Amino acid sequence: MNLQNCGFVGLAILAGATTNAMAQSQAIDGNIDGYVTAQDGAAIKRAHLRVANINTGFVREADTDDHGYYSVQLLPPGAYTLMVSKADFSTAVRNNLVLNVGEAQRVDMQLAVGDVKTSVEVNSNPPVVEVERTTAYSNVYSERDARNIPLAARNPLEFYIFNPLLNSQQNSTGGSGTQTPSVAFAGLGTSQYNVDGVSNNLQGGARNVVISGEAVAEYQTLVNPTAEFGRSTGAFLNTISRSGTNDWHGSVYMFTKQKELASRPYLLAPTTATPGFRRYNYGATVAGPVVHDRAFFFLNYERWVQDSPAISTFGGAQQATVAQQLGLPLSEVTTWNNSFRAHTVTAKGDLVLNARNRLALRYNMYNDHESGSDSGAVTRHEAPGFNDEPQSGTAQLVTVFSPSLLNEFRFVYAFRPVQQPTLSPSNPAINISGIGTFNGNANGNYWYRESGYQIVDNVTWNKGRHNIKVGFEVLPVNFQDTTSNLNGTFTFASLQQYLNTVQNVTNPTTGKPYSYTQFTQATGSQVYDATVVQQGYFLQDDIRVNPRLKVNLGLRYEFFLRPGGNLNPAYPLTGHISQQYDEIDPRLGVAWDPFGKGKTVIRAGYGIYHNFFTPQTYEGWERNNAITVKNITVLPTDPGAPAFTLGPVPNATVGTVATPNLNQFDPNLKDNMMQSWNLVAEKEVMSGYSLALSYYGAHITHLVYGQLSNLKPTGQILSGGRIVYGGLASRIDPNVGAIRTVTSEGTWQNYNAFLATFTKRLKNGLNLQAGYQRQKISVCLDKATPMVDGSCYNRGRMSFDQPNRFTATAVWEPRANVESRVLSNVLNGWGIANTTMIQNGLPYSALSGLDLNGDLNTNDRSVGAVYDGFRMTPYVEIDFRVTRTFHVLDRGKVEIYGEGLNITDHANITAVNTAPSTASNPFGAPTTAAIPRQYQLGFRASF
16 A cells, blocks of 8 residues: 555545544643632633743643643643732732653642632642552653763663663663664563654664654653553653753763773673773754744754774684685784764644644654674675665654644654675675685675654644644655575585685596585565555543542544555465454553642553554564575586575575475454453552552453474374474475464463562652552463464463562762852762663573474473473662762753763673583673673753
């Protein structure tokens, strides 16, 4: 389907509905509501309210209804002044109302009898407990947190790994650090990453653009949200970008890590010298008004520069000798510089078009070039680089038809081209057994591209006790990539065989010149793609039953238009992927303030959520139809076999076609579905402190797998119940190997968790969040490996299962009140920030490296081993930042930073050897780890 037409289809479906029932979004903005009463508690109707943003002058107005209730929707996050006036009453003013993203803040106002010209002003403290919010979990890190909390790679997405309800850990050592961290809720790594309420991972999985942490105002995490949110069974992670104000602001900054400021990497061999390492992040921001109170801009540029060595083991202990024999310079096989050069730009404009329309525009660009980073038995010409050059543009338009009728439109277009270039993009790879791979990369300049757009339109209608919302989103996205092994690979059994071949030595056994052992190459389609059109339509109602009870009822309809398949005429199920039309998702949320004091809330909720299969997933399934791509193995004795060459090899036309496995599609294929429920009790236990005790449960079904057919069982049963097949020799249809029918029937996953969170609102320079989660995740995850009793092969705990998880973040700027100016300057101006994460290590299974049951999967779980029956060592990371601030003139300041990352130098293992033990690599031995202790230095000068 044409991508452009898909958007118009979605618009047309909602055209009639939006004229009568309206919807508003809290994906970017917030709400303020409450009651206006007289001193005797009587409701004051038709009181006039004026809400003004302190920094931009943005103004919204409203009146109370017959019950004294008011609601002001779609306010951008920021600090506000609320003024309430009514004839025969004194005017009441509430100053410094700080509104966060997605927040529903209850602000009740009381008016005294008197002259309207007389005003009573009160400075507001933000509430610790949100009694108006029906969403079970909404965690926000403020701009103060964003500027102060230490991040190992200064990747904004790292903020989400410290969220107490999610499962995650730091990325492993190495690379750019700007990759997407693995974040899971309920054991599902299907989180949705948004920036300013629009998608930043269009096709699911990895992020599109990287923005600088200096461009972020707030981070929000939602779990079990209202019907407005969809397309995911995981967490909803929303980053809010900074905006300009009426004041001019700017900064320059730099952060650096050096080899001399880091501990030795955990997994480095004792005899290997500590490799060099240099990393710099530097950039600038500037923001201010274009037209006072009307137009503002924000601009950020950040640069990453990193150099670290890639270490080659090509040739083993005789590396120099082997290189000389092959005619390779030592620089090709010892070490080479693994460089990372990237920059990002964020440009944002906010415009008040008129009294009814507010427009925000944002452009993001990220450009990342990394040189060949592969290590191991490879050479510099074989190691691919990584070039990532995404761009995106977004728009938000808020229209106020009346104080009770509003519309919000959001749009994003994103394009992400990724290439993995090599120094010899057309040359075949040459693999010598026991030596390594050199000359070229079998995949050539592999590349993939993601592109798509998202349209969101929501409208809000406040009517009496009801806040009715209706809206839709349409998101077509395309993924395409090149086929692997297009250049091909020559294989040699020994170094001498290779040398004899290139020197044209005659083999005395055959009387012919020596040649390669075999040549393998993929032929057929070089590029393949798939498109999915994600659509969601919702209706919800926030019902204010009384001042202490709010109920949110919602209904969402999801429709994920799937690609059409890739027909192999001999197997009709390859050519049709059925559509699913029954994804109807009810949502319920309740918030009850049992005492009416605004200090205690009980929340409960239930919802159904669906998750789509990504275009990349469909593309991989469709390509494997046994004819689109064929893998050919050529022996040098085959008629027409290609002569050995270091240069490009034409597509092989002779040889043995490897028996292909085949994917086809179950006509009843369903998307993942999650039923989720929760119960939360939160209370302000003392002034500025709150404690929340929560239970979260989920039942997930329709987890996809490939159902095996076309192989005959031998009648044997492995210990544990696995059916044994006869491999290729037992094929029913000799034209293909294993046939896997993509299905999702019979699989499930259960999640139960208790969460305790402790929060301190900013006061006396200190704010903190801390949480402990106790969870259990059990699964029936995989029926791809048939069992004699029909049960799941992978059953038990799940690979994201971490029974115990504690996280904490804190920012403290202590203030000492002393009379001595000198002593005050010494004692004040300091800041301390901390992040702590302590959790169980991830589970893993013992794998055999063999096809034990003859089903053509070559890395089966060892006989007798329990699924995920082993667990890595506990993960402990404690980071600190110490800040010293010097004030310059009236508005300027210079901040000096010292950060200790993984300050305890705990060995945080992220992967282990799951294969059987060898003398040099025992089972369970660590293979990758997060960062060792590192120190990062930095400064920021700002005005």
